[in-house]
Amino acid sequence: MNILIVGSGGREHAIAWAVQKSPLADRIYCAPGNAGISEYASCVPIGAMEFEKLADFAEENQIGLTIVGMDDPLVGGIVDVFENRGLRVFGPRKNAAILEGSKAFSKDLMKKYGIPTAAYENFTDPEKALVYLREEAKFPVVLKADGLALGKGVLICQDLSEAEEGVKEIMQDKKFGTAGDCMVIEEFMTGREVSVLSFVDGKTIRPMTSAQDHKRAGDGDTGLNTGGMGTFSPSPFYTKEIDDYCMKHIFQPTVDAMASEGRPFTGIIFFGLMLTQDGPKVLEYNARFGDPEAQVVLPRMKNDIIEVMLACVDQRLDRIDLEFEDNAAVCVVLASEGYPVQYQKGIPIYGLENFRGKEGYYCFHAGTRKTDEGFVTNGGRVLGVTAVGKTLPEARANAYKATEWIQFSNKYMRSDIGKAIDEA
């Protein structure tokens, strides 16, 4: 079967790596892909939002399964376009991808179906939001732009003046565009964060092993929010007991709620959870693999990814059991100094060949470009270096060892990815 992957980041590189292991995969394509993905897939110069062109390509190249990695095309309805043309595609339809596409929708869904999450109110009128903040809110408070904002539309405000500034940014100045037409004001929660990614076929859900992301740019969780500076898997804080609770009160109820609403969800649901003193609560839903969560979860998965995805598309996931290696993985993101604000691109990268033939070590490309002279940097997050180990500390030591194999002059990384596991 020929496979088309839609996306261009480290996550799609990890998906392409998992796909090329499958005996079911013949030719693998990635649109638009990146310089690293071309190791496993032919990169096709079609943008992820060019749905009709992508569908034309799928028809012309006898693609048996298209895998959509990114949120934008899913929320924009790529799956509906493919399905209407009789093409097999892995991901939620537009009416289900709204689970990620609208935070107001997902909060209302959780409230209606009793799924644990932070208390909240939705606002479309900035004046009403300000009155609420002045008269009712407890601080710190969390403001969230309703729509997609590259993970940046969440503001944690310590006091009223910060919150007033936040309302201005999101709803009045439209810093995140139309994503700020509606805004959620949410109770601030404390606890450990865990990401649980799961396969879903509309009815059945199969959670993958847990992971934890490090979203802030600096060591000790300081600095600005980023797309993610590193991950580890599994999370030692996510116990069997917590998993059972989540299955019963969060995971299956979410899938059932979407089905009851006439929006059956097929694809990946990513549960962003906070393990609070009152139990696990949902921080957010995503409708796709996490980036860089995929880079630690997929290297640990024993199943054939194509087999699992086809089971989702064909609604027979109940016959699949997911299996993960009894090991651990850590991914350290190598970024360009200055990310996420301002940074230089086009810097030569040395040492990529060091990963060749090293089992258990992976170098997933996020922002790189191939030139006649070799690979150069082409983004804020440049590479994701993943290593596995028998235990988390071993995986962590391996990953940091492998970060030394790569050199570029403005290389920046956090030095404490996975450090929290020492407390477990």
Ligand code: AMP
């Ligand atoms: P989200 O995009 O909704 O996951 O939010 C991004 C980050 O903001 C999360 O990973 C949390 O670290 C933080 N965050 C979001 N909502 C809350 C909340 N209600 N309480 C505390 N932190 C939050």
Ligand code: GLY
């Ligand atoms: N790593 C967080 C995300 O993919 O949304």
